[in-house]
Amino acid sequence: MLFPKLTLILxxxxxxxxxxxxxxxxxxxxxxxxxxxxxxxxxxLNNLKNALQEDGNSIFYFGGVSSTEVVVxxxxxxxxxxxxxxxxxxxxxxxSDISKIIRFEKPWPLRGKQELSWDAYYDVPVINKYLKNVSxxxxxxxxxxxxxxxxxxxxxxxLRINTPIDNGETKPVFFIESGIHAREWIAPAVTTYFINQxxxxxDPNVKRLRDQFxxxxxPSVNPDGYHYTHTFDRFWRKTRSISPNGCVGADPNRNWDYxxxxxxxxxxxxxxxxxxxxxxxxxxxxxSLSSYISRIKNMLFYVSFHSYAAVLLMPxxxxxxxxxxxxxxxxxxxxxxxxxxxxxNVRYKNIGTAAEILYPASGGSMDxxxxxxxxxxxxxxxxxxxxxxxxxxxxTEQGDEVVQMMLGLATEAKKMEYF
Numbered sequence: 001m002l003f004p005k006l007t008l009i010l011x012x013x014x015x016x017x018x019x020x021x022x023x024x025x026x027x028x029x030x031x032x033x034x035x036x037x038x039x040x041x042x043x044x045l046n047n048l049k050n051a052l053q054e055d056g057n058s059i060f061y062f063g064g065v066s067s068t069e070v071v072v073x074x075x076x077x078x079x080x081x082x083x084x085x086x087x088x089x090x091x092x093x094x095x096s097d098i099s100k101i102i103r104f105e106k107p108w109p110l111r112g113k114q115e116l117s118w119d120a121y122y123d124v125p126v127i128n129k130y131l132k133n134v135s136x137x138x139x140x141x142x143x144x145x146x147x148x149x150x151x152x153x154x155x156x157x158x159l160r161i162n163t164p165i166d167n168g169e170t171k172p173v174f175f176i177e178s179g180i181h182a183r184e185w186i187a188p189a190v191t192t193y194f195i196n197q198x199x200x201x202x203d204p205n206v207k208r209l210r211d212q213f214x215x216x217x218x219p220s221v222n223p224d225g226y227h228y229t230h231t232f233d234r235f236w237r238k239t240r241s242i243s244p245n246g247c248v249g250a251d252p253n254r255n256w257d258y259x260x261x262x263x264x265x266x267x268x269x270x271x272x273x274x275x276x277x278x279x280x281x282x283x284x285x286x287x288s289l290s291s292y293i294s295r296i297k298n299m300l301f302y303v304s305f306h307s308y309a310a311v312l313l314m315p316x317x318x319x320x321x322x323x324x325x326x327x328x329x330x331x332x333x334x335x336x337x338x339x340x341x342x343x344x345n346v347r348y349k350n351i352g353t354a355a356e357i358l359y360p361a362s363g364g365s366m367d368x369x370x371x372x373x374x375x376x377x378x379x380x381x382x383x384x385x386x387x388x389x390x391x392x393x394x395x396t397e398q399g400d401e402v403v404q405m406m407l408g409l410a411t412e413a414k415k416m417e418y419f
């Protein structure tokens with residue numbers, strides 16, 4: 001999910017976390033941390049944030065100018081309540097102990113079953129094993145691809161799906177990037193679910209969707225950070241590179257070479273979530289992945305999955321100025337959301353640029369792809385949930401929505417003669 005500056009509707013982790021510096025060897029369980037939804041005026045929310053910042057150990061997820069979610073450490077709970085009352089803010093308890101939610105998502109220690117399914121969240125090795133297995137199962141039209149590498153030496157692995165066609169024409173490329181923010185677990189999960197549906201579904205519409213494109217799908221483009229959320233800190237967001245001062249990680253969705261270091265970006269290496277790196281593409285993950293993407297010919301779609309806001313974002317994220325095919329993007333995006341709505345009768349809240357419906361944010365992959373490569377149809381889906389949590393038993397619920405939303409994108413783009 002994208003996050004803002006302190007004065008905007010952005011999210012900032014406001015505590016010095018034990019995992020920020022090298023040398024952590026214990027999983028942070030967040031025992032007795034409470035999660036709240038807080039609503040009220042923006043000044044009151046900022047005052048609350050500033051007051052709790054003095055003590056640290058509180059996590060803020062800003063969802064708008066008048067609302068936020070806050071995770072509060074046990075020792076700050078009384079102070080939090082007092083400040084909220086003084087600022088006349090409305091407080092609703094979401095989770096009384098988020099450690100229980102973490103255990104529910106992925107039991108600790110790791111459960112014995114290590115074959116990927118869609119009733120639990122899995123670490124990088126299990127996802128990579130799944131990709132390898134399906135490439136062997138469907139060898140004539142799938143193959144493993146490597147989009148780059150990570151700071152800790154992991155490959156950014158994906159799957160190419162390209163069924164043969166009789167006339168031998170080159171298909172348009174549909175690229176999917178997922179998991180760039182490590183803690184957004186639902187994103188890699190629905191991406192692998194989508195892969196499975198493309199490969200196994202008997203629905204003729206899904207088969208047609210599969211056959212229309214040359215698919216390049218990457219479930220986890222920040223594998224170090226994602227692995228770290230499974231082994232040390234569920235709420236880690238960044239990469240795992242080490243700055244000269246010993247602080248760890250940069251936000252890989254603030255590190256792309258488009259208006260780098262401007263909106264909703266921190267230049268402080270110890271910033272827990274929006275440090276944009278020492279320079280554009282300072283992170284090997286973004287540098288190598290962008291190089292891979294630049295070599296792709298005929299890319300029509302670039303889709304990124306994030307969580308959580310239940311909105312559909314379009315470029316450009318840090319500006320209210322519209323790209324030339326803005327109206328087409330709106331029309332195609334609305335069709336996608338309509339398709340998704342029919343699955344569970346749940347509608348996304350909005351569609352538009354981040355600057356218009358959330359907050360300005362610079363240095364993201366979506367804007368770089370649009371601006372540098374001129375890819376015509378570029379979207380970021382902020383999936384559903386709260387506190388970066390989505391029940392594992394309901395992964396397929398959002399997975400089915402994603403399948404239909406991708407079908408909606410393709411169907412409407414075809415009507416408008418994009419391919």
